[in-house]
Amino acid sequence: MTGALIYACVGAALFVCGVAGLILLPHLLRKILAFNIMGSGVFLMLVGLGQHDNIPDPIPQAMVLTGIVVAVAATALALAFVRRLLYLTSKAQFVANSKSLDQTEEKLITRERNKEGDASK
Amino acid sequence: MSMKSLLNAVVIFFSATLGLTLIWAILELPVSNHIHLSEQVLIQLDASGVRHPTTAVLLNFRGFDTLLEVMVLLLALLGVLDQTKKRKPKNLSISIRLNQPYLQALLWSARVLVPMMVLVAGYLLGVGGYQPGGAFQAAAVLAAAGVLLNLSGLLPTWREPSWSLRLGFIFGLLLFLLITAMTLFLSPGLLLQYPITLAGIFILIIEAGLTLSLGLILAGFFLLLSDEVNNKKADE
Amino acid sequence: MSDPIPWLILLPLLWGLLSFLLGVGRGGRLAIVCLVIQLALVALLVGQVVAEKDRYYAVGGWSAPLGIDLHVDGLASVMLLLTHVVILPLGIYARSYFSHNVEGVGYFWPMLGLLLAALNTLFMSADIFNIYVTLELLGLAAVGLVGTAGNTRSILAAIRYLLVTLLGSGVYLAGVALIYGSYGSVALAVLEPLIENEVSVAVFLAAILMLVGLLLKTALFPFHFWLPSAHGGAPTPVSALLSALVIKASFYLILRMWLGLYAPLATIQAAQLLGGLGAVAILWGSIMAFNQTRLKMLAAYSTVAQIGYFFLLFPLITEVGSEAAEIAMQGGVIQLVAHALAKAAMFAAAGVMILSMGKDDIALLSGISSRLPLTLFTFALAGVTLMGLPPTGGFIAKWLLISSAVSSGQWGWVVVMILGGLLSAGYVFKVLRQALLPAAAEMKFRPVNPSLEWPAFLLTFISLSLSFASNNVLNILGAG
Amino acid sequence: MESEGAYNLSSLILDMLLATVLFWIALKSLITPDLFHAVVLFMIFGLLMALTWVRLDAPDIALAEAAIGAGLTGALLLDTIGYLRRSH
Numbered sequence: 001m002t003g004a005l006i007y008a009c010v011g012a013a014l015f016v017c018g019v020a021g022l023i024l025l026p027h028l029l030r031k032i033l034a035f036n037i038m039g040s041g042v043f044l045m046l047v048g049l050g051q052h053d054n055i056p057d058p059i060p061q062a063m064v065l066t067g068i069v070v071a072v073a074a075t076a077l078a079l080a081f082v083r084r085l086l087y088l089t090s091k092a093q094f095v096a097n098s099k100s101l102d103q104t105e106e107k108l109i110t111r112e113r114n115k116e117g118d119a120s121k
Numbered sequence: 122m123s124m125k126s127l128l129n130a131v132v133i134f135f136s137a138t139l140g141l142t143l144i145w146a147i148l149e150l151p152v153s154n155h156i157h158l159s160e161q162v163l164i165q166l167d168a169s170g171v172r173h174p175t176t177a178v179l180l181n182f183r184g185f186d187t188l189l190e191v192m193v194l195l196l197a198l199l200g201v202l203d204q205t206k207k208r209k210p211k212n213l214s215i216s217i218r219l220n221q222p223y224l225q226a227l228l229w230s231a232r233v234l235v236p237m238m239v240l241v242a243g244y245l246l247g248v249g250g251y252q253p254g255g256a257f258q259a260a261a262v263l264a265a266a267g268v269l270l271n272l273s274g275l276l277p278t279w280r281e282p283s284w285s286l287r288l289g290f291i292f293g294l295l296l297f298l299l300i301t302a303m304t305l306f307l308s309p310g311l312l313l314q315y316p317i318t319l320a321g322i323f324i325l326i327i328e329a330g331l332t333l334s335l336g337l338i339l340a341g342f343f344l345l346l347s348d349e350v351n352n353k354k355a356d357e
Numbered sequence: 358m359s360d361p362i363p364w365l366i367l368l369p370l371l372w373g374l375l376s377f378l379l380g381v382g383r384g385g386r387l388a389i390v391c392l393v394i395q396l397a398l399v400a401l402l403v404g405q406v407v408a409e410k411d412r413y414y415a416v417g418g419w420s421a422p423l424g425i426d427l428h429v430d431g432l433a434s435v436m437l438l439l440t441h442v443v444i445l446p447l448g449i450y451a452r453s454y455f456s457h458n459v460e461g462v463g464y465f466w467p468m469l470g471l472l473l474a475a476l477n478t479l480f481m482s483a484d485i486f487n488i489y490v491t492l493e494l495l496g497l498a499a500v501g502l503v504g505t506a507g508n509t510r511s512i513l514a515a516i517r518y519l520l521v522t523l524l525g526s527g528v529y530l531a532g533v534a535l536i537y538g539s540y541g542s543v544a545l546a547v548l549e550p551l552i553e554n555e556v557s558v559a560v561f562l563a564a565i566l567m568l569v570g571l572l573l574k575t576a577l578f579p580f581h582f583w584l585p586s587a588h589g590g591a592p593t594p595v596s597a598l599l600s601a602l603v604i605k606a607s608f609y610l611i612l613r614m615w616l617g618l619y620a621p622l623a624t625i626q627a628a629q630l631l632g633g634l635g636a637v638a639i640l641w642g643s644i645m646a647f648n649q650t651r652l653k654m655l656a657a658y659s660t661v662a663q664i665g666y667f668f669l670l671f672p673l674i675t676e677v678g679s680e681a682a683e684i685a686m687q688g689g690v691i692q693l694v695a696h697a698l699a700k701a702a703m704f705a706a707a708g709v710m711i712l713s714m715g716k717d718d719i720a721l722l723s724g725i726s727s728r729l730p731l732t733l734f735t736f737a738l739a740g741v742t743l744m745g746l747p748p749t750g751g752f753i754a755k756w757l758l759i760s761s762a763v764s765s766g767q768w769g770w771v772v773v774m775i776l777g778g779l780l781s782a783g784y785v786f787k788v789l790r791q792a793l794l795p796a797a798a799e800m801k802f803r804p805v806n807p808s809l810e811w812p813a814f815l816l817t818f819i820s821l822s823l824s825f826a827s828n829n830v831l832n833i834l835g836a837g
Numbered sequence: 838m839e840s841e842g843a844y845n846l847s848s849l850i851l852d853m854l855l856a857t858v859l860f861w862i863a864l865k866s867l868i869t870p871d872l873f874h875a876v877v878l879f880m881i882f883g884l885l886m887a888l889t890w891v892r893l894d895a896p897d898i899a900l901a902e903a904a905i906g907a908g909l910t911g912a913l914l915l916d917t918i919g920y921l922r923r924s925h
Contacts, residue, residue: 003852007893008538009144010856014863015531016140021867022524023132028516029872029917033879035523036910037863040886042530047893049147049538056894057159058174060537062183063486064898065175065257066190067530069335070493072905073197074523076342077497079917080204081504081516083346086924088509146535146559156541161423175897185416185425189478189490192370192471193497199377200501203463204512206381245900253896261904268912284380291374298374302367305360312363314418339909347916 004051011044028082032075039071170320172251179255180324184313188301191294191331198290198338205345206281224273231273238266246332250321256293256331263336268343279344290341293334297327361398361405362414362427365437365477368395373470384466385452392448395473396441406434407836414481421484421544428483428545431836432690436480436609438833439694442819443601443701444473450705450812451594457712457806463505465595472498472598479606485533485567485618486543488610489526492574496522499603503591514583514590521573521583525607529570535563545618554621564619571614574607577631577668578638581661585645588657593708596653600660601701605693608667612689615671628675635668636773643780647787651717652707655784656700659743662781663696666758669770673758677765684764687831688757691823694830695750698820699742705813706736710792712809713802719788724796731810733792738817740785745778750823852892859885872921876914883907 018038022031043064050060162174162182169177179187242259249255270276282290300323304314315323372391376384406412406429414427429437448469455462475494482488500522504515537543539559540551552560576584584604588596615623642662649655670692673685709732710725711717726733738749745755755774762770796802823830862885866878883906890899 003848003892005147006849006852006856007889008147010860012143012147013140013860015527016136016143017860017864017867019139019524019528020132020136022520024129025867027872029914029921030867030875031520032914033875034867035520035527036879036906037867037882038524038527040863040882040906042527042534043898044889045143045147045531045534046537047890047895047898049150049534050541051893052155052157052541054894055159058162058178059158059183060534061175061895061898062178063186064895065179065901066186066490068898068901068905069190069257070193070490072339072342072910073194074493074497074519075910076346076913077197077200077500078516078519078523079913080201080346081512081519083917083920084204084504084507085509085512085516086921088512142558142562143531143535146557146562147538149557150538150559151557155539156422156547158422158541165419165423181417182419182423183425183487186487186490188370189475189487189494192373192474193490193494195374195377196468196471196494196497196501199464199468200497200504203501203505203507206463253900255897258897258900258904261901261909265904265908268909281381284378287378287380291377295374298367298370302371305363309418311418312366312414312416339905343909343912343916346913 002054004048004054006048007044008048011041011046011048014038014041015045017041028078028085032078032082035078036071036075039067043067168317168320170315170317170322170324171249173249173253173255175253176249176255176324180327181313181315181320184301188297188313191297191335194335194338195291195294198341201342201345202282227269227273228275231269231275235266235270238262238269242266242332242336246328249328250325256328256335259328259332260335260339263332264339264343267336267340271344271347276344278347279341282341286337289337290334293327293330293332296330300327360414361402362412362429362481364398365395365402365481366474368398369470369473369477371470373467373474376470377464377467381464382455382462382466385448385455388466388469389445389448389452391470392441392445396445399437399441402429403434403438403833406431407833410836413483422542422547425487426483426544426546427478427481429481431834432609432613433480434833434836435690435694435830436605437477439605439697440473440476440480440602443697443816444598446812446815446819447594447597447601447701447705450597450708450809453806453808453812454592454594454708454712457809462592463507465502465505465592468498468501468505469598472502472603476602476606480609483545484543485536485545485548489530489533492526492529492607495603495606496526496574499599502595502598503587505595506590506592510586511590511592514586517583518587521580525570525573527570528573529567532563532566532570535559535566539563549618552618552621556622561622564614564622567614568611568619571607571611575604575611575664576661577664578634578641578661581638581642581664584661585654585657588660589651589654593653593704593711596657597701597704597708600657600704601697604660604664605697608664608693612670616674623671623675625672625676628671631668632672632770635665635671636770638662638665638668639773639777640665640780643777643784646784647780649784650719652711652719652722652788653704653717655719655788656703656707659703659781659784660700662777663700663743666692666696666774666777669758669773672767672770673761673765677761677767681761681765684757685761687834688754688761690834691750691757691827691830692754695742695754695820695823698816698823699739699749699751702735702813702816702820703739703743705809705816706732706739709805709809709813710736713805714800715803719791721797721800722788722791723794724800725792725802727796728802729805729810731814732805733789735810735814735817736792737785737789738821740781740789742817742820744782744785745774748821748824750820750827753824753827855885855889855892859889873915873918876911876918879914880907880911883911 021034046060050057169181242262245254245259412429416425479491500519573580646658670689674682742749742751745751862882866875887899887903
């Protein structure tokens with residue numbers, strides 16, 4: 001067992017934690033954290049598995065540089081949406097697993113209906 | 122409630138199984154018919170125009186990935202712009218964001234650090250050809266300088282970008298794209314195939330352009346998002 | 358210079374960047390001109406592929422494994438052609454739609470350019486890491502487009518879509534990492550001969566991870582939960598684009614890997630599992646579509662059901678006679694093409710009706726038959742294609758699939774296909790029945806610009822002519 | 838063979854330690870109840886990642902990770918938390 005393999009293994013563990021966190025954690029910001037941890041885990045696997053005999057391999061290193069930039073881009077986009085959502089709905093709906101997103105949508109539809117009802121009267 | 126904890130248990134169980142299987146797979150990894158790409162990179166390094174293997178992969182051997190990847194950054198910026206342009210801008214004075222002692226420290230450090238950061242970015246860009254460094258790292262340092270300037274109140278946050286700022290965002294990307302297109306007209310005429318004599322200079326031009334544009338885009342993520350204040354009253 | 362392959366990638370990137378420079382909402386005309394050029398380029402490329410079989414292209418002059426290879430075969434040619442045939446009318450539609458200024462156009466055009474570059478690269482790429490980058494590009498473009506509407510509903514849909522698409526590509530990339538660790542390459546041409554029946558745990562796990570990542574993006578039941586809100590909540594031209602093309606991209610990758618990279622691992626059990634999920638998707642999607650009160654949500658759930666049909670392909674091409682497999686493959690590809698055209702047309706027509714009604718509600722449709730006969734005809738014809746009735750491409754697809762299933766003795770799938778056709782008839786007729794009722798007295802329809810109605814009709818027209826030109830499509834497919 | 842010799846006990850202990858701390862910090866930042874603490878832990882995680890990249894002979898990634906992963910991503914997240922708090 002070499003250093004690279006140790007990091008590949010911890011990469012696998014981080015990847016799994018990230019996936020589970022992304023699915024289970026209710027808060028959107030935590031989902032974004034989990035996504036970043038998942039990404040770091042995959043990057044560690046990519047570089048750690050690429051290095052046989054502890055010789056650095058520039059190919060996965062370049063891939064991971066690509067991946068890090070993609071991850072920050074995705075994080076920025078996600079935060080832009082989160083802030084927009086916060087701006088539109090205020091604090092209440094900041095928790096968003098799949099189910100509560102549905103509930104938010106339901107509330108939205110009811111509110112729209114009520115407004116229309118008021119307008120027609 | 123029990124339904125939810127059941128789901129949690131199922132997800133955790135699957136994740137744990139996946140994790141253990143992954144670690145098992147990694148430890149059992151066969152190495153028999155393994156291709157050693159790192160050797161091929163070193164063999165072809167002379168033809169790549171740079172002397173640092175990672176830069177050679179990033180901007181020559183797999184430059185196509187990099188071209189698409191900078192477009193991913195631009196896409197995220199487009200999304201951020203779409204989400205921030207509709208807000209009511211509100212000038213948030215710096216004192217709301219930070220307490221007074223912090224502010225003084227920040228102002229001081231910004232004045233000292235930012236010129237140094239620009240120098241570091243230039244250095245990273247310059248050495249990328251033969252040692253660790255290059256456009257992405259330089260751009261990240263530039264962006265960090267932008268964030269620091271903004272936090273200390275020396276650089277205003279950005280709103281709807283003007284024509285010139287938009288040009289700045291895509292300048293490096295456009296340059297990369299145009300050089301890529303130009304390779305089709307040079308001999309031997311494959312996409313992204315640099316003539317050996319020009320490869321070094323092409324890569325340097327692309328890296329310089331990318332440093333500027335990626336620096337602006339990365340800084341833009343912060344500068345475009347950060348000045349919002351949720352001043353919208355609830356609809357009731 | 359005369360080679361169309363690099364230009365199919367560079368051109369959309371270029372007009373994408375330039376339309377960003379032009380500013381918010383600008384660039385529609387530029388885009389449409391360039392789409393026409395791209396269609397000509399694709400036609401040129403398809404001609405080359407039919408004449409000289411597969412085309413390989415080593416980007417940067419570095420062939421695999423050091424560099425990135427592009428590979429265009431018959432299937433890729435069909436997908437490229439389909440993409441451009443769908444996108445041109447949709448572009449014209451979108452330009453007109455956004456000039457009505459109902460929902461914020463935002464940076465629609467630059468995003469569309471980057472999305473097209475991603476699609477074109479994805480169909481041609483023969484490198485699993487390059488495919489990862491195109492998946493991210495495609496995903497972020499699609500998410501950004503969903504968010505352009507800027508209302509709470511679409512932001513919620515965009516967030517959910519973003520998280521799913523990021524999870525999908527992350528899981529896919531984990532598979533790529535295992536493959537690179539096992540073989541030291543990410544090029545399909547290098548990897549394909551190395552993978553055999555007896556693989557290590559790592560390669561087997563990699564296959565599963567890549568498959569699951571792509572299934573998430575394809576929204577096969579039970580991974581469909583994000584699709585209806587994203588496709589139903591986006592601005593209409595975006596909905597059409599996502600349902601017609603973006604879903605197909607990840608399905609195309611699954612099919613490609615099933616037949617290529619992972620062919621030794623593609624067992625009949627796995628195929629039955631995918632087919633079974635497809636069958637559930639057909640039933641569930643159709644029933645949910647029938648229960649919707651909004652037109653766009655109905656079309657979105659119909660996509661969930663139609664995705665199910667695509668996955669019925671796998672049991673029909675796995676471990677059966679080569680003739681049955683070939684017929685099934687032809688049926689599957691015609692199904693992809695027919696659905697892309699019909700669903701784009703259906704969303705486009707729905708968008709016209711919603712603009713005219715001022716609200717997305719099926720109950721308000723009564724009377725629209727006299728106001729928008731062409732659009733209603735478009736919607737009906739698209740519906741008939743989805744049902745798989747003659748004389749549409751959908752009929753030819755189902756005919757081929759059913760005859761393949763019969764010849765390999767898999768009667769269960771025949772029943773599913775016929776049942777699915779009946780169920781889709783249910784939700785299509787629900788809309789048509791309402792539309793053919795006389796108008797309510799107080800209902801006021803707004804006039805709609807014909808430049809919205811005709812592109813939608815053009816899409817169904819192409820879909821209809823497909824039934825007469827299906828042999829040409831099959832010729833292109835067979836070229837690879 | 839040469840690599841076996843070069844990889845001695847002290848490096849093994851160092852790598853094991855770093856790997857454990859890395860995993861522990863990541864887990865902690867996912868489950869810690871306070872959001873602000875979670876983000877700070879995430880930034881520490883980013884710095885540890887940078888250290889890991891140095892151990893893996895990947896200085897390019899270490900530079901990028903420190904600047905982008907810990908720095909910029911952290912700044913974006915912290916600013917969003919500030920926005921979240923101000924809007925409450």
